[in-house]
Amino acid sequence: MKTLVLVEHDNTKVADATLAVVTAAAKLGEVHLLIAGHNCGGVAEAAAKIAGVGKVHVADDAAYANGLAENVAPLAAELMGHHDAFLAAATTQGKNVAPRVAAHLDVMQVSEILSVEGPKTFTRPIYAGNAIATVESSDEKLVITVRGTAFEKAATEGGSGTIEAVSGAGDAGTSSFVSAEIAKSERPELTSAKVIVSGGRALKDAETFESVITPLADKLGAAIGASRAAVDAGYVPNDYQVGQTGKIVAPEVYFAIGISGAIQHLAGMKDSKVIIAINKDEDAPIFQVADIGLVADIFTAVPELTNAL
Secondary structure, X not given: OEEEEEXXXXXXXXXXXXXXXXXXXXXXXXXXXXXXXXXXXXXXXXXXXXXXXXXXXXXXXXHHOOOOHHHXXXXXHHHHHHOOEEEXXXXXXXXXXXXXXXXXXXXXXXXXXXXXXXXXXXXXXXXXOOEEEEEEOOOOOEEEEEOHHHOOOOOXXXXXXXXXXOOOXXXXXXXXXXXXXXXXXXXXXXXXXXXXXXXXXXXXXXXXXXXXXXXXXXXXXXXXXXXXXXXXXXXXXHHHEEOOXXXXXXXXXXXXXXXXXXXXXXXXXXXXXXXXXXXXOOOOHHHHOOOEEEEOOHHHHHHHHHHHO
């Protein structure tokens, strides 16, 4: 089986999310990569070195500079004439492109797989991750999104893939790039961080969130996350949200501070290696999944913990 993996990139480097997809694709068969971008030769060279990659298809065109799904999907669908499965990370871009590819091919998409059980059999979460379904596709071509936290990341060195230039229809004319407002931070990216400190609605307001959570995160060199309630209340930007409707994370250590543990939040972080919860409510659901739980006032306990580090 030949697989085609959509490479996420910014025209300069390969995103970490792609490495987990390569691992998943390797369980199905031969791994080919698709890079759609502009002036992205450096990305192609780096992608060719990823362990397990056989071929890198590069479409270098101004129409693909910003990764517009309306332009990328027809290109991917065209290349699927020579491939059996299309895989993308279950990220904003992957979720944007993959359904369009499935529509072009007239097949059903298999979303957010957790494991590969056979050539066309996979497991995926349902009911906010409270149940795991085993699904089997009957379509000739597969279109799959991959939950990155469920697979190890492929090594970025050791591969010797060949680079091949390809071309597509280019600009579909149905959308155009206007602008992007990208939050820049010195902290690790949330989905790839080894330590995450998350805060919830109990932190009262943006200033309190900053004064309690940030010093601890600084001491630990951690990324900062938040529950949906904290994001909706305006404490932090949307890209901090962890949960079913936010980002799915699985760090080595996850601090849940002032987070009750709603099912939607748990769906995004319960695969963390060690979960540390601090909450004054001893009956909070978060303690049911926590490895270490501290029933205490977060406004006293967290500064004490920070000072002790």
